[in-house]
Structures are given as C-alpha cells and as structure tokens.
Amino acid sequence: MKIAILGHGTVGQGVSEIINDAPAGKGTAQIDIAYVWVRPEKAHERPYYTANYQEILEDPTVDVIVEVLGGLEPARTMILAALEHGKHVVTANKAVVARYLVLFNQMAEKHRVKFYFESSVGGGIPWIINLERALRIDEVDSIHGIFNGTSNFILDQMTKTGASFEDVLKEAQDLGYAEADPSADIDGFDIENKLCISADIAYNTVIEPGDQLLKFGIRNITAADIAFFKEHNWVVKLLGRSLRKEDTYSFIIEPTLYLPGEIEAGVHDNYNYVGLRGTTIGKLSFNGQGAGKLPTAHALMQDLLDLQQGANHLYQDFDQKLVLDNRRSIRNYVIRTTLDLRQSFADYDLQQNGPYWLVADINAEDLHRKIAELIQQDEHIFFACLNRRAQAIL
Amino acid sequence: MKIAILGHGTVGQGVSEIINDAPAGKGTAQIDIAYVWVRPEKAHERPYYTANYQEILEDPTVDVIVEVLGGLEPARTMILAALEHGKHVVTANKAVVARYLVLFNQMAEKHRVKFYFESSVGGGIPWIINLERALRIDEVDSIHGIFNGTSNFILDQMTKTGASFEDVLKEAQDLGYAEADPSADIDGFDIENKLCISADIAYNTVIEPGDQLLKFGIRNITAADIAFFKEHNWVVKLLGRSLRKEDTYSFIIEPTLYLPGEIEAGVHDNYNYVGLRGTTIGKLSFNGQGAGKLPTAHALMQDLLDLQQGANHLYQDFDQKLVLDNRRSIRNYVIRTTLDLRQSFADYDLQQNGPYWLVADINAEDLHRKIAELIQQDEHIFFACLNRRAQAIL
Known part of the structure; x- marks a missing residue:
C-alpha cells in the first residue's frame, strides 16, 4: 500500500x-x-x-x-x-x-x-474504533473524560510542585507539550473538537463547535487556587462531558474537582482518560498517551492497517436530531473572585470563604452564563465544578 | 448468522x-x-x-x-x-x-x-482485540493490572467499611460476585488464567498455568491489615503483572500497595483495570466492568459481529521460546506474621512494627519461595508488594 x-x-x-x-x-x-x-x-x-x-x-x-x-x-x-x-x-x-x-x-x-480519523481524538488511545465497536451493540449515552494532555500536565505539575500557572505553562512549552499560542489547549477548544467528534459518533448526530457549547478553561487558575483545593482534599482536572437523554444532550467543558481516591484524580502528567457509557458494556474508560509523536502516529497506522486489511469501520449517517440542553446538569461549583457574589447568585445557597464561594445546585447553563457576565468585571475569575463525590463544604 | x-x-x-x-x-x-x-x-x-x-x-x-x-x-x-x-x-x-x-x-x-475469546479476559473491556491491534504495529513487553473484579470488590469494601474479609466475602457471594467456592477469585487462579492468555498473545508464546507462576491471593487479609495500610497511606489491590525482557519474562500475582493518588488506587467496586506497554503506543490501560452478565455477553457479541462481518483477528503462531525469570523483579514487601523473620530474611534490610515487617529490595521469586516455607508455620501469614511510588517506611 x-x-x-x-x-x-x-x-x-x-x-x-x-x-x-x-x-x-x-x-x-x-x-x-x-x-x-x-x-x-x-x-x-x-x-x-x-x-x-x-x-x-x-x-x-x-x-x-x-x-x-x-x-x-x-x-x-x-x-x-x-x-x-x-x-x-x-x-x-x-x-x-x-x-x-x-x-x-x-x-x-x-x-x-x-x-x-482515529488519531484525531485521544492520541494513541484506540478511542474512535472502540466507541464505534461499542455502538455495534449498544446505545452510548455518555462521553466524558480528560481529553487534553497539555492542560492535564499543567494542572498535575501545579498540584505536585505548587508552581504558578505561568511557570508550568512555560515548562510545558519548553517540553514541546504546549504551543507558542497555548489557547487551544488551555481554553478548551481542543477538547471541544474532540468531544464534538466523539459525541457525533456516539449519538449519530452533528454537533457544530461554537459558543453555544459550554467551555471554561484553566487560563485563570493560580497556585493559590491549587493550594485551596488541596486543603479541601480536591484534585482539579479539566473535564469534558456530554450526556444524552431522550432528544437532548449536554456539552460541558470545565475544571472539575475530584477526591484523591477517584480514578480521574490518578491521571497524571500528559495522559488522557476518556470514557463512554453504553447499554450493556456499562462504563468503559481508556487511559493512555493522548498526544505525542509516536502514540499519535501509532493511531494513524491503525487506520492505515485497517485500510490495508479491508476492515470496515462503523457506517453512520449522522442524522439524529438532538437539542442542546445544559440545564439538566445540576452541580455544586466553587468560584474564586474579587467580586461579591451575593446579588448574582441570590437564588442559590451560597457559602463564602475569603475569595472563594460555593454555589449549590446550579445548572451548568446558568452558571456559565453568569460567569460570562462576571468576567467583564473580574477578568481573573476562576471556577470549578464539584464532581458528585466531592464534599460541598468550603 | x-x-x-x-x-x-x-x-x-x-x-x-x-x-x-x-x-x-x-x-x-x-x-x-x-x-x-x-x-x-x-x-x-x-x-x-x-x-x-x-x-x-x-x-x-x-x-x-x-x-x-x-x-x-x-x-x-x-x-x-x-x-x-x-x-x-x-x-x-x-x-x-x-x-x-x-x-x-x-x-x-x-x-x-x-x-x-474476547470475553475470557476483562469481561466487557475490549482487551484482547486492542492488545492484538497494538501488536499489529508494536512489540508489547508488559501486561499488568487488576484482572479480577471479585477480589477488587472485596478489597475495596474492606477499605471503605473496615469490615472483615469473611463478612465482605459473604456480601460478595450474596451479590452474586463470588462463587460458593471463592478460591478461583481470591487465590489468584482466575487472574493466572487471564494473565496467561494475555501474555501468550503479547509475547506470541505459550505460558502454561501452574505452580511455577508466582501467585499469592487475598484469603489471609484482615481488617487489621487494611487499617495498618491506611495508616501508612497505602491502598491494597490484587495485581497481576508480567514483563518481558529479551528472552525472559516475569509472571507475578500478588497484593500490591499503592498511594491514593495512583490510578490503580482509584479502581473501585468490581471494576477491572488492565494495561499494556507497547513500543510506540506507550502505556495504554482500560477500566471497565470485568465481569457480569451483560458486559461479558457484550464482549461475546463483539466476537460474533467480527465473524459476521469477516473481520479477522491477529494471526499468531505462539512459537516464541521464553524463559520464566521472576528474579528480575525487585521490590519492597510488607509481611504480616506471628513469626520472627530475622533469620529467614537475614540477608535483607528489615524493619519491624509489631507483626508487620518490611523487607527491602527482594526479588519476587525469593520472596514467594520464603513465604511458601513460612506459611507452613503461620498459616495466616499475609504480604503485599510496595508499588514503586509507595514509601517504604513501616
């Protein structure tokens, strides 16, 4: 060939x-x-x-x-x-x-x-092929994970060393993990592309990248945030997640807090951890090299060998009509800001601890919309979602 | 069909x-x-x-x-x-x-x-197919992981609740996770079969199940052991691992201690976590339902669909001649026993803390052989290997 x-x-x-x-x-x-x-x-x-x-x-x-x-x-x-x-x-x-x-x-x-296009998501992880294989049998209603190795490296190094975002970003750039313009990796655009591709396949639909999809990256995270999270026994990861329910789906990319004993918290360095949930296979996740010369080239070679051997991938027409709805995802969020949040979040249970606020039971759409307003006044604002097991006490 | x-x-x-x-x-x-x-x-x-x-x-x-x-x-x-x-x-x-x-x-x-035989290892995890696909491109020199969901459930429940081995085993039997005769799951025979199959494929060789392969299960673990491990910030898992180096391979099944931030420590309930290391793909691991009605049936269906679609799996002749050598694996071990170990381990650095002993830098073959002797005098003896990151201080 x-x-x-x-x-x-x-x-x-x-x-x-x-x-x-x-x-x-x-x-x-x-x-x-x-x-x-x-x-x-x-x-x-x-x-x-x-x-x-x-x-x-x-x-x-x-x-x-x-x-x-x-x-x-x-x-x-x-x-x-x-x-x-x-x-x-x-x-x-x-x-x-x-x-x-x-x-x-x-x-x-x-x-x-x-x-x-195996190598377009998850680098060396055989993600697309296994998602497609699961779909031969199952409906897949959830896609979630750590889809970007560069931002995971930055968060992991900040957690391990206590260094600042700027210093670790510089280190990532020196190592060749991050581009000179790091926006795609740290602002969630890279994850957006990967989650779009994955959800398109999972739901047999078309999801266009764009502002309607909720994205908040790690550009604003500080060493003080990491120290505060550590005090509360939280480990921060940049997570992408999408859930389909009937004719709707959610699509959310945001920093997320895990307990040290949760598996996501154990994903270190520049590794990816991506998963699906299917009707009969249950939860299935993959941990591997999400980028890099040889792992990504390996995934490309897998496609070439499938072509060489005439192994057909799943055929789909991507014609399911689904509606984006991020109001169904209700979680607790920690926000760090110099602003007083009592007015903005008057309808929610609020806890405060210095510049950190905890907003209880807010849906992702409302939370991201409010942050988009507040960032006009505090351009350094940062927030993270509490994963379900993480205790909601500031 | x-x-x-x-x-x-x-x-x-x-x-x-x-x-x-x-x-x-x-x-x-x-x-x-x-x-x-x-x-x-x-x-x-x-x-x-x-x-x-x-x-x-x-x-x-x-x-x-x-x-x-x-x-x-x-x-x-x-x-x-x-x-x-x-x-x-x-x-x-x-x-x-x-x-x-x-x-x-x-x-x-x-x-x-x-x-x-996809469903024979890892239940719903698409393990065999992905191991075979990696081998289309790579040499695979390492197979490792949590291959048995029942023993993982038992260890996880003991860690979460502090309950005794006997009580949790009973619970696992009531839930249908464990058989009336639980030996295959708790003594490592189930893992032995799965690791044999995986290593056969990975190394293109034949490894016969048998006493020459090192196996030590969790039958003897107590609530006091779990409490002692917790004090030392260790999480215990029953691990199977094999490493090939040139014409030799190791094959070891034993309780292993991880730090809470290591990914294996985040594998809960009856999940499996199995992985490989390949030349270009690097480390790749899978987390999923390692047993159970629908996940296992899902894996069987994948084989049936491959037959239906004429998708050929990897062809191998299993003719590599390799020699078993477990002396290359040198780790620190914690042993709990009523015996005085100073004579048995006179050649090694020893620490003692009540009934717990730490033996430094001992190869797996010697350790397992000594335990096989000591168990004649203390039938309740238990030990666990310290994974590399776990600190070796009693």
Whole structure:
C-alpha cells in the first residue's frame, strides 16, 4: 500500500519513523511512503519531498493520503481533493474533522473510499474504533473524560510542585507539550473538537463547535487556587462531558474537582482518560498517551492497517436530531473572585470563604452564563465544578 | 448468522437478552439463536433447549458455537468437536483458553474456521482485540493490572467499611460476585488464567498455568491489615503483572500497595483495570466492568459481529521460546506474621512494627519461595508488594 503524507511535522515524522523501523513480520512493513507534501519553501530539503499536490493526486499508485497539517485550510481543501480523486484519507486533524466530518464521510462514500480519523481524538488511545465497536451493540449515552494532555500536565505539575500557572505553562512549552499560542489547549477548544467528534459518533448526530457549547478553561487558575483545593482534599482536572437523554444532550467543558481516591484524580502528567457509557458494556474508560509523536502516529497506522486489511469501520449517517440542553446538569461549583457574589447568585445557597464561594445546585447553563457576565468585571475569575463525590463544604 | 449457545447460566442468558432486545439497526439483530445446549435434566425447561450436541454439530445452518459452560470439561471436548465440524467457536471460558489456546487455534486453522475469546479476559473491556491491534504495529513487553473484579470488590469494601474479609466475602457471594467456592477469585487462579492468555498473545508464546507462576491471593487479609495500610497511606489491590525482557519474562500475582493518588488506587467496586506497554503506543490501560452478565455477553457479541462481518483477528503462531525469570523483579514487601523473620530474611534490610515487617529490595521469586516455607508455620501469614511510588517506611 502506498501513501502520501501531507505535512512533515512531529506526527508526520512519527509515521515515517514507524514505517521505516517496522519489524519484518508486521503489516506496517508493507506500507510505502511515496510522497511527503510540504510547502514550496521546504520542498528541496529531502529527496521525497514535493510541493506539487496535483502530481500526488494524479499518481494512480497512491492509495491513501495521510493528512497531518492541522488547522482548517488547506487541510479541508486537500482532503476533499483526495477523496474526489478516489484516494482514502486518514487524518489526525481534530479541527477539520470536528467541522467537516459529515461532508468528508459523504464525499468518501460517493467516491467509494474511506475517511478514517482515529488519531484525531485521544492520541494513541484506540478511542474512535472502540466507541464505534461499542455502538455495534449498544446505545452510548455518555462521553466524558480528560481529553487534553497539555492542560492535564499543567494542572498535575501545579498540584505536585505548587508552581504558578505561568511557570508550568512555560515548562510545558519548553517540553514541546504546549504551543507558542497555548489557547487551544488551555481554553478548551481542543477538547471541544474532540468531544464534538466523539459525541457525533456516539449519538449519530452533528454537533457544530461554537459558543453555544459550554467551555471554561484553566487560563485563570493560580497556585493559590491549587493550594485551596488541596486543603479541601480536591484534585482539579479539566473535564469534558456530554450526556444524552431522550432528544437532548449536554456539552460541558470545565475544571472539575475530584477526591484523591477517584480514578480521574490518578491521571497524571500528559495522559488522557476518556470514557463512554453504553447499554450493556456499562462504563468503559481508556487511559493512555493522548498526544505525542509516536502514540499519535501509532493511531494513524491503525487506520492505515485497517485500510490495508479491508476492515470496515462503523457506517453512520449522522442524522439524529438532538437539542442542546445544559440545564439538566445540576452541580455544586466553587468560584474564586474579587467580586461579591451575593446579588448574582441570590437564588442559590451560597457559602463564602475569603475569595472563594460555593454555589449549590446550579445548572451548568446558568452558571456559565453568569460567569460570562462576571468576567467583564473580574477578568481573573476562576471556577470549578464539584464532581458528585466531592464534599460541598468550603 | 445462526448460533448455538452451550450453557445457559448468567452469561449465556446475557447473550440471549442482547440478541432478543437488539434495536433493528444493529448487527446484533441479524444473529439468531438456533439452539441452547444444556444438560439432559434441564432440556425440558424451554422449547429451544436441547441436550443433543450431535444434532447441533450436524446442523449445517449453525455457523457459530458460543461456549459459556466454564471449566475444562466438557468445554474442551465440545469446542474441539465444533471446530472439527467446521463451526466457528466463541468462548468466555478463561480456564479452557489458558490451557488449550494453541490447540484450539491450530484446530481452527486446520478446519478454516475462527476461534475467538474476547470475553475470557476483562469481561466487557475490549482487551484482547486492542492488545492484538497494538501488536499489529508494536512489540508489547508488559501486561499488568487488576484482572479480577471479585477480589477488587472485596478489597475495596474492606477499605471503605473496615469490615472483615469473611463478612465482605459473604456480601460478595450474596451479590452474586463470588462463587460458593471463592478460591478461583481470591487465590489468584482466575487472574493466572487471564494473565496467561494475555501474555501468550503479547509475547506470541505459550505460558502454561501452574505452580511455577508466582501467585499469592487475598484469603489471609484482615481488617487489621487494611487499617495498618491506611495508616501508612497505602491502598491494597490484587495485581497481576508480567514483563518481558529479551528472552525472559516475569509472571507475578500478588497484593500490591499503592498511594491514593495512583490510578490503580482509584479502581473501585468490581471494576477491572488492565494495561499494556507497547513500543510506540506507550502505556495504554482500560477500566471497565470485568465481569457480569451483560458486559461479558457484550464482549461475546463483539466476537460474533467480527465473524459476521469477516473481520479477522491477529494471526499468531505462539512459537516464541521464553524463559520464566521472576528474579528480575525487585521490590519492597510488607509481611504480616506471628513469626520472627530475622533469620529467614537475614540477608535483607528489615524493619519491624509489631507483626508487620518490611523487607527491602527482594526479588519476587525469593520472596514467594520464603513465604511458601513460612506459611507452613503461620498459616495466616499475609504480604503485599510496595508499588514503586509507595514509601517504604513501616
């Protein structure tokens, strides 16, 4: 099987490495890299580099396009062109999959090729394939977990060392875990894409990324917050969760507090922990490397081997009509702010302890809407949801 | 696709339930139960029950035999007969798979049918399929985890409530988690079978269950032990682990102590937590329902759907020759005994605190061998291994 790789950054190089180092007995040894497409200014760097995509598209010996450019364009256009030219596409690009999953699937079906994207969620974790396999038998009504390794690394390091957010972010950037512009990782956009893709599959529907989905990241967390949480025996994690109930679904990304004995609290470093709940399988979760060169490349290789072996993934038409409703999720929240919250939360049970407030039994929609107002007056405001087992005493 | 189920206990009834309740769109709706084989004295109980296995074997419309009898015989003979009659076999029976995996595979290959056994390890967790998928790309050199839900339930309940082993075992039996004869679950034999199957696949070898494999269960644990562990901030779990290094492998089943912030310590109730380490995928672990009617039946259904869809599992010949060596695993151990251990462990750093002793840096082979001697004098002796992060101070 011949492939062309679009982009040769970290993950693209990981794919090359796995293929070049493949032991003789493995299926990976039967995959050849025919081309690596790069931007014109880089095309001279290696003999198999090319900037001429048309040449790749028109080469009938190329079976699969592996897209690891990231971002919406030119990834979207190049994926569509590949499918139109009758080539399978495998991608690690969560942004473009979250937005165009249905379009890509329709185009793939029309041209009788496959569009696979295992590596777009959960890095090395075989998440998409197992979600799809569970759906062969079950209805899946819940998707939840720690979908972003960079923010987990930051929170874990802050908890272990007591260091500031800024210092740990800098460390994450030095280690290559975080980008120069860290917004996607720390503000929840990366999780949003991954949770959209997962929920699309789980519910056989289309959820568009956008402001209607509740997102609050960890940009504002301080060493003092971590110390306060520790005093209360809480461990903070950035959680994404979605629950379907009848024709509605919730979609919430927010810092969440666990007890040390809860499994999420044991997810350290840059690991991911992602899970589903199905009718007969019950709760099933995966803990593994959610990013990184070789784990992500491993997941891409899994898609390539499925193509090589003709193993079909689940077919879905994504035609379920569901309504977003975040009012059904009612929890306790801890808010840290310089503001006086008594007026804003007059309708709720409130506890105060210095700059920390505990709001009892508020639905996620109302809580996030109020925070969006309050952040206009206190741009450093931070909050976290208490997971059910965590005791609600400030 | 037509199937015949051998045995109609909990798991067999779970398979019937999933098939009978299948939503119209699912592949499970296209599976028909043609026969359920039961013992002669039960054959009159339902119209589709039969005690005549020959009739099933000779019915050309039966594609798959689903074996959920448990135990070595008549399961082994009936599986072999099914394969010889050109029928695929799917089984949940870890005991028979651990002993005859290679024989069954050879027989299946000879008769051009498949032998699948997803549900034999990890219940509803898609463990075998993902281990096999990882092996399409990686070498896997480590298998480890909490493979038995019943013993995890017992340890977790003892930790939560402070109750005695005997009381919690009784509760587990009342809940249907533990058998009347609980030995397989509490003495490590169930884990031994599951770890044998997993390591066979991981290392492409044959590991026979037997006394050469180190096993120590939880039969002797007391409420006082749990209290002592709590004082030291340790959480006890019954762990199975195997590590391959060059041509050797270790195979150890023993109580193991974790810190509360380690992920294994967050595995509660009757959940399993099983993991592997691969060359490029890194560490990957699964948390889910390791037993129970519907989760186990779900895993059986996954095998049936793979047969229905012609999705082939990994082919292996199990011909790697490896040598068992448990001396490479060197850890700290806590032993509780009425005996004076100074002579037995004269060559090791020892700490004592009442009936508890800490032996430093001892290899697993020597430790288990010494315990096997000491248990002749103190039949209630108990020990646990300290996981690497747990502090070695009594």
